[in-house]
Amino acid sequence: MSVLPHPQPSAQQPIGVFDSGIGGLSVLAALRRELPHERFVYLADSGCAPYGEKGDAYVTARSLAIARWLLARHGIKALVVACNTATAAAVEALRAELPGLPVIGVEPALKPAAALTRTGHVGVLATRGTVHSGRFARLRGAHEGREVRFSVQACDGLAHAIEQSTDAEPAPAAAAQARTAALCARYVQALGRFGSEPGAIDTLVLGCTHYVFAREQLRSLVGPQVQLIDTGEAVARQTRRMLEATNTLAPDAPRDEPAALLFTTGVLPALQAAAGRWLGLPPQACTLLPEL
Ligand code: DGL
Numbered sequence: 001m002s003v004l005p006h007p008q009p010s011a012q013q014p015i016g017v018f019d020s021g022i023g024g025l026s027v028l029a030a031l032r033r034e035l036p037h038e039r040f041v042y043l044a045d046s047g048c049a050p051y052g053e054k055g056d057a058y059v060t061a062r063s064l065a066i067a068r069w070l071l072a073r074h075g076i077k078a079l080v081v082a083c084n085t086a087t088a089a090a091v092e093a094l095r096a097e098l099p100g101l102p103v104i105g106v107e108p109a110l111k112p113a114a115a116l117t118r119t120g121h122v123g124v125l126a127t128r129g130t131v132h133s134g135r136f137a138r139l140r141g142a143h144e145g146r147e148v149r150f151s152v153q154a155c156d157g158l159a160h161a162i163e164q165s166t167d168a169e170p171a172p173a174a175a176a177q178a179r180t181a182a183l184c185a186r187y188v189q190a191l192g193r194f195g196s197e198p199g200a201i202d203t204l205v206l207g208c209t210h211y212v213f214a215r216e217q218l219r220s221l222v223g224p225q226v227q228l229i230d231t232g233e234a235v236a237r238q239t240r241r242m243l244e245a246t247n248t249l250a251p252d253a254p255r256d257e258p259a260a261l262l263f264t265t266g267v268l269p270a271l272q273a274a275a276g277r278w279l280g281l282p283p284q285a286c287t288l289l290p291e292l
Contacts, residue, residue: 009077014039016076020051022274023210024082030232046266052127056089063090078102088133108207126207128154159210168269263289
C-alpha cells in the first residue's frame, strides 16, 4: 500500500473526524465544546455501516480510504477516529500508513470505570469487533483484577438500529427506535443485575460511540444510581493535548470557513437530521459523498 506524502500540518488546517456513521457525532459534539476555534471535517461512513460485524480487514480498508480522502481533499492536520471498532481494527495501520499525521483513537472507558466503581462490578457494551479485538483484551487485562471485574456484552445490531433511528421517513425511524429499545433491553438484561448493592453492576461503559444516543433508554433500564460512561470528553481533551504538543492549535481569531463540514456515504437526510438534532447544525453543513 502506498504512503501518502504528508506536508507539515499548520494550525489553520481542519481536524478530520470519522465513524462508521452518526455515532461519532457524539465525539464531534465534545470536540466542538473543547476546541471552539477549530474547524472540523466529519465523515459518516453510513453507506458501509455497521462496522462492528464486518471484520478487521474490511474496517481497516475503509479507515485507510477515509483518512486518505480527508488528507487529500481537506488537508487535515489531525485525525480523530471517533469509532471504537475502527480504532481497535485500524489505528496501528493508520499510524503506519500516514506517518506525521497525529491520529487520536477512542477505546471503551475501562480505566475510568475501574476507578469509579464502588461495587467492583462494571458492565461494558460494545460492538462484536471491539469486544473480540486484541486491543480490548489488553485493555481489559490492564484494569481487571481482584478489586474490579468486567461483564462484557457484544451488541450485534444495536449500532445499526441507532443509525436507522434518524431515517428522514417517520415510519422506518419509528421502527428503528423500537428495535433500539428492544436491543437495549436484551443486552442490559444479559449483563446481569444493576444497582449499588454488593455484586451489582454500578458502572456501565458505553463502548461504542453510537450508544451515547441511546443513553436515555439505557438510563431508564439500569436505574438512576448507575453511572454511564462514554469517552467523548476524554478524547476531546486528548486531541487538545496532541494539538498543543504539535503546536497546531487554531488561533482564537475570526475565520471565513464554516466550523464544521459533514459528509456521508449513506443517506443525506439521515445525516442532516442527526446533525440538526444533536449538534444544532444546519442541513447545508452536510454533503452526500457517494463515490468514496
Ligand atoms: N460507532 C462505532 C463504535 O464506536 C461502530 C458502530 C458500528 O458501525 O458497528 O464502535
